[in-house]
Ligand SMILES: Nc1nc2c(ncn2[C@@H]2O[C@H](COP(=O)(O)OP(=O)(O)OP(=O)(O)O)[C@@H](O)[C@H]2O)c(=O)[nH]1
């Protein structure tokens with residue numbers, strides 16, 4: 503059961519956001535069997551949902567025997583605890599869901615450590631709730647909660663764990679910096695693929711490198727950056743990097759934890775922004791990616807926009823992409839199909855031109 507509130511996010515319609523949430527659920531291995539939308543100016547600080555909606559939801563849970571409720575926002579620990587007590591059902595918020603997917607997907611040691619860090623940071627303020635919640639739910643012999651001293655111990659353990667994870671990530675980071683430094687010395691420019699999750703970055707990466715990177719029609723197929731050396735039309739080399747996809751309302755804990763990986767982007771000479779032009783929310787996705795790039799201080803980087811999956815469009819729509827809501831008058835835009843290879847020579851030429859432009863400016 504997926505729940506969200508009306509009118510809370512810039513530009514994104516409730517349907518789009520809920521649809522994306524359902525896709526996230528499927529990626530995490532759960533099927534959405536019901537949806538509930540609440541109209542409210544702002545969420546209740548105590549219970550997120552209002553009284554009437556809670557009753558409605560409770561009735562639905564009893565009728566359909568739902569097992570989990572997924573909320574399309576990040577809940578405060580207080581809201582989550584109260585909701586679980588009232589509904590007596592497991593509540594997962596958008597952040598926990600994304601963290602779960604990330605933990606399934608991380609492959610490298612660094613990726614795993616980063617996700618683990620984000621999970622522990624998410625858990626820390628939620629610990630208190632867990633214990634008192636158990637006490638009140640169960641009560642009595644055998645189910646009595648471990649109490650405050652246990653809670654303090656648990657908090658200490660989690661804090662220590664967080665520190666250990668940070669130390670370990672720090673070590674890997676140093677190693678990476680060394681590697682990056684060596685790479686810079688070779689003078690080969692780095693071109694980094696960025697874009698909304700599922701836009702087709704890895705497919706394009708494969709097409710450009712003839713490599714075989716994990717591609718899947720699921721969200722966040724790629725978590726760990728992969729880099730390969732490829733040749734441009736003038737036979738100059740570049741390093742191409744495939745990265746993690748972005749999403750609206752990306753949990754802040756994750757952005758922080760993945761900072762090290764995203765730092766790879768800082769050293770890029772050029773960003774190749776891949777947009778799934780066939781997606782209903784292509785323009786919103788493009789804007790979201792731009793916002794995340796701005797948060798990461800990358801707005802000043804030279805960018806090429808690759809409008810991907812044009813093989814799905816028919817001839818007439820290809821010429822009027824405006825109808826898809828995308829602002830095609832953007833400079834340095836090229837239409838491609840990572841799958842069929844359409845537009846790839848033009849893309850390579852554009853990369854070459856853009857790199858030559860930028861290097862002649864500095
Ligand atoms: N029709 C069509 N499908 C494509 C194209 N490019 C990618 N796809 C499909 O889109 C889906 C997502 O592709 P990926 O390459 O995994 O996307 P990504 O941007 O790397 O996604 P994340 O790693 O999850 O952020 C896959 O099912 C691809 O087969 C294309 O040019 N045309």
Ligand SMILES: [Mg+2]
Pocket residue numbers: 703704705716717722723724745
């Ligand atoms: Mg990918």
